[in-house]
Amino acid sequence: MSTGSIGASTTYLELSQDDGGAHKFYEVAVDGTVVTVRYGRIGASGQVQSTTFPTADKARAAAAKKVGEKVRKGYAPAVAGQRAARPVTRRQVASAPSTARAVAPVLWRFRTGSSAFGIHVDDDRCWVGNQSGDVYTLDRDGGVLARFTLPDGVKCLVADDFWIYAGCDDGKVYDLSSKLPFAAYDITADVDIFWLDIHEGVLNVSDRGGRLTVIDHEDEHQWARRSQGEHAWMVRADDRAVYHGHHRGVTAYAPDGGGELWHTPTRGGVLFGWQEADAVYAGTAHRVVQRLSKATGAVEATYGCDSAVYSCATSPSGRFVFAGDASSSVYCFDRDGTRLWKLGTGGGSALSMQYRDERLYLVTTDGSLVCVDASDAAVEAAQQGTVPVARDVKLAAALPTYAPATATSVATVAQAPAGAIVVECVQRAGRVRVHVVSDGYDASWNVQFPREIREPGARYVVDALHPAAGGFYRVRGDIRRLL
Numbered sequence: 001m002s003t004g005s006i007g008a009s010t011t012y013l014e015l016s017q018d019d020g021g022a023h024k025f026y027e028v029a030v031d032g033t034v035v036t037v038r039y040g041r042i043g044a045s046g047q048v049q050s051t052t053f054p055t056a057d058k059a060r061a062a063a064a065k066k067v068g069e070k071v072r073k074g075y076a077p078a079v080a081g082q083r084a085a086r087p088v089t090r091r092q093v094a095s096a097p098s099t100a101r102a103v104a105p106v107l108w109r110f111r112t113g114s115s116a117f118g119i120h121v122d123d124d125r126c127w128v129g130n131q132s133g134d135v136y137t138l139d140r141d142g143g144v145l146a147r148f149t150l151p152d153g154v155k156c157l158v159a160d161d162f163w164i165y166a167g168c169d170d171g172k173v174y175d176l177s178s179k180l181p182f183a184a185y186d187i188t189a190d191v192d193i194f195w196l197d198i199h200e201g202v203l204n205v206s207d208r209g210g211r212l213t214v215i216d217h218e219d220e221h222q223w224a225r226r227s228q229g230e231h232a233w234m235v236r237a238d239d240r241a242v243y244h245g246h247h248r249g250v251t252a253y254a255p256d257g258g259g260e261l262w263h264t265p266t267r268g269g270v271l272f273g274w275q276e277a278d279a280v281y282a283g284t285a286h287r288v289v290q291r292l293s294k295a296t297g298a299v300e301a302t303y304g305c306d307s308a309v310y311s312c313a314t315s316p317s318g319r320f321v322f323a324g325d326a327s328s329s330v331y332c333f334d335r336d337g338t339r340l341w342k343l344g345t346g347g348g349s350a351l352s353m354q355y356r357d358e359r360l361y362l363v364t365t366d367g368s369l370v371c372v373d374a375s376d377a378a379v380e381a382a383q384q385g386t387v388p389v390a391r392d393v394k395l396a397a398a399l400p401t402y403a404p405a406t407a408t409s410v411a412t413v414a415q416a417p418a419g420a421i422v423v424e425c426v427q428r429a430g431r432v433r434v435h436v437v438s439d440g441y442d443a444s445w446n447v448q449f450p451r452e453i454r455e456p457g458a459r460y461v462v463d464a465l466h467p468a469a470g471g472f473y474r475v476r477g478d479i480r481r482l483l
Contacts, residue, residue: 008029008030008031008032009029009030009063010027010028010029010030011027011028011029011063011067011077012025012026012027012077012078012079012080013025013026013027013067013070013071013075013076013077013078014026014042014075014076014078014083015070015073015074015075015076016042016083023041023042023085024039024040024041024042025038025039025040025041025042025046025078025080026038026039026066026070026075027039027046027080028063028066028067029063030056030059030060030063032056032059033052033053033054033055033056033058033059034050034051034052034053034059035050035051035052035053035059035062035063035066036048036049036050037049037050037051037066037430040186041085041171042083042084042085043083043084043085044085044170044171049430049431050427050430051430093115093310093326093349093351093365094326095326095327095328095348095349095364095365095366096307096326096327096328096349097327097328097344098327098328098329098343098344098345099306099327099329100329100342100343100344102343102344102382102383102384102385102387103343103344103345103346103382103387104330104343104344104345104346104360104372104379104382104387105372105373105378105379105381105382105387105388106345106346106370106371106372106373106387106388106390107142107359107371107372107373107388107390107391108141108142108370108371108390108391108392108393109346109347109368109369109370109371109390109391109392109393110128110136110138110142110144110368110369110370110392110393111366111367111368111392111393112128112130112132112134112136112367112368112369113130113132113134113367114130114131114132114134114153114367115130115131115351115364115365115366115367116128116129116130116131116154116351116352116363116364116367116368116369117129117130117131117154117155117156117351117352117363118130118135118154118155118156118157118166118167118352118363119157119352119353119354119361119362119363119369120157120158120159120164120354121140121354121356121361122159122162122356124139124140125137125138125139125140125145126138126139126140126361126369126371127157127164127176128157128363128369129150129154129156129157129166130153130154130363130367131153131154131367132153133149133150133151133152133153133154133168134147134148134149134150134154135147135148135150135154135157135166135176136148136369138369138393140359142371142391142393143393144393144394144395144396144399145400146399146400146401146402147399147400147401147402148166148174148176148181148401148402148403149401149402149403150166150168150174150181150404151168151170151172151404152168152169152170153168153169154166154167154168154169155167155168155169155193155194155195155196156195156196156352158196158197158198159198160198160199160200160201161468162177163175163177163198163474164176164177165184165196165198166181167193167195167196169193171186171187171193172185172186172187173185173186173187173196173198173203174404175448175475177474177475177476178475178476178477178478178479179400179402179478180402180404180405180409180410180450180478180479181402181403181404181405182404182405182449182450182451182452182453182479183404183450183451183452184217184448184450185203185215186451187203187205187213187215192207192208192209193205193206193207194206194207194208194231194232194233195232195233195234195235195273196235197235197236197237197242198237199237199238199239199255200468200469200470201216201217201448201468201469201470201472201474202214202215202216202217202222202237202255202470203215203216204235204237204242205235206232206233206234206235206244206245206246207232208230208231208232209226209230209232210226210227210228210229210230210231210232210246210247211224211225211226211227211232212224212225212226212227212232212235212242212244212253214242214257216470217446217448217468217470217472217474218433218446218448218472222257223256223257225244225253225257225260227244227246227248227251227263228246228248228249228251228263229246229247229248229249229269230246230247231246231247231269232244232245232246232270233245233246233270233271233272233273234246234250234270234271234272234273234282235273236273236274236275236280237255238275238294239255240255240294240295241253241254241255241261241294242255243273243275243280243294245266245270245272245273245280245282246269246270247269247270248265248266248269249263249264249265249266249270249282250263250264250266250270250273250280250282250292250297251263251264252294252297261297262296262297263297264292264297264298264299266282266284266288266290266299267284267286267288267290267302268284268285268286268287268288268308269284269285269286270282270283270284271283271284271285271308271309271310271311272309272310272311272312272352273312274312274313274314275294276314276316276317276318277317278293278294278295279291279292279293279294279300279318280292280294281312281314281318281321282312283309283310283311283312283323284308284309285308285309286308287304287305287306287307287308287309287325288302288303288304288305288309289302289303289305289309289312289321289323289333290302290303291303291318291321301335301336301337302337303321303323303331303333303337303339304337304339305323305325305329305331306325306327306329306342307325307326307327307329308325308326309323309324309325309326310324310325310326310349310350310351311323311324311350311351311352311353311362312324312353313353313354313355313360314355315355318335319334319335320332320333320334320335320340320355321333321334321335322353322355322360322374324345324349324350324351324353324362325349326349327349328344328345328347328348328349328364329342329343329344329345330342330343330344330345330350330353330360330362330372332374332379340379341379341383343379343382343383345362345364345370345372346370346390347364347366347368347370348364348365348366348367348368349364349365350362350363350364350370351363351364351365355374358373358374358375359371359372359373359374360372360374373388404450404452405450405452405453405479406452406453407452407453407455410453410460410479410480410481411478411480411481412480412481412482412483413461413480413481413482413483414483415482416461416482417461420461420462420463421436421438421441421461421462421463421464421465422436422437422438422459422460422461422482423435423436423437423438423447423449423459423460423461423462423465424437424457424458424459424460425449425454425455425456425457425458425459425460426456427456432451432454432455432456433446434446434447434449434454434460435447436465436473437459441465441473442471445467445471445472445473446472446473447465447472447473447474447475448468448472448473448474448475449475449479450479453479453481458481459481459482460479460480460481460482461479461480461482462475462476462477462478462479462480463476463477463478464476464477
């Protein structure tokens with residue numbers, strides 16, 4: 001549909017497929033010599049790109065060309081707001097009581113208030129993200145440090161070096177590494193996210209339709225593949241490959257999109273994935289975890305559980321393999337597949353997990369982050385019926401809370417503080433990029449930066465920039481606008 005006053009016009013198009021595929025819009029506005037394109041998921045604000053042309057005639061011709069290209073791809077005129085946003089798939093899981101005779105030695109438990117899928121544990125902190133869009137950070141002893149409030153439910157938390165990202169049901173991936181979180185990636189409108197992984201700034205997305213979509217640090221589509229199966233709940237990546245788990249098994253693809261390296265059917269559809277240096281681990285609906293060689297895809301070991309496996313993890317180098325099932329139990333196996341123990345979680349089923357320094361951290365269907373003492377002595381005592389009294393972690397009275405960056409939420413400074421780095425927003429080829437102005441940095445590299453606050457000509461100061469593979473910088477620390 002075209003609207004507009006004299007000298008200005010807007011054409012709004014939509015492409016919505018009944019089979020659950022594309023559900024996106026494309027809008028082209030012409031105002032004099034400026035053409036503004038807005039596109040994204042139907043019901044969302046989308047992304048915006050503006051280009052200035054030498055004359056109004058050339059601007060109108062460029063706009064007509066863009067509209068024609070989209071119409072040929074199946075887009076049709078529509079009225080903005082009449083078609084509702086398509087709901088994003090939220091994982092529906094059942095959780096039965098554990099059949100284990102003993103309960104795991106839980107040291108502490110933090111209840112987030114909503115079913116939780118996201119977890120990450122590093123040397124200093126634990127991160128948990130729930131279906132209400134809350135992400136909490138805690139110290140390793142269970143002290144709550146901060147809360148991030150994101151616009152939609154958290155699908156997963158992933159780490160790339162010391163950057164932490166939250167994949168959300170709104171189709172965006174938020175960088176939580178600074179006090180002011182920001183949307184670092186906005187995933188293609190027709191992708192219904194199931195799981196994410198980020199490796200050296202490259203985002204890998206697995207979805208409901210069994211597709212794998214790869215996006216670079218500037219949020220630009222690189223390549224995509226459709227695997228043999230649907231419901232792809234697993235994606236893991238390294239320098240060697242991207243490992244994609246779906247209801248027909250695990251498929252490995254070359255990281256540059258060059259093609260399939262191998263495919264291995266699994267015993268049941270893949271519900272979760274883990275990786276170590278030389279192997280990937282697939283937890284399946286048919287009550288097993290299977291270890292697959294990264295080099296060949298060969299099944300090297302199988303770890304048998306008593307119910308569908310919702311999550312899995314390992315100790316370093318895969319010495320011990322852990323699994324969480326649909327019946328609120330957690331298991332430990334040796335490397336070769338011998339079951340060492342099975343214990344109840346004392347709560348819901350573990351939807352994600354991570355092992356660190358003889359502790360097993362779980363996030364569960366009842367919305368808890370649970371810290372289990374996984375040392376040999378603690379587990380042996382638990383099997384004999386002796387477990388510690390789990391400590392219920394409480395929220396601090398004045399908990400620091402952070403929301404995603406907006407144009408009005410960024411603090412301003414009159415001059416760059418000592419040691420700060422200045423970056424500038426520059427419009428190039430219809431997109432606003434961010435480059436470093438300060439000495440000592442490569443001015444040709446892009447900076448991964450919040451799109452919501454990019455404005456051509458605007459300058460910002462940041463605490464630190466770190467180079468990443470692929471030739472770009474990541475922000476570390478606070479972001480402030482330079483007046």
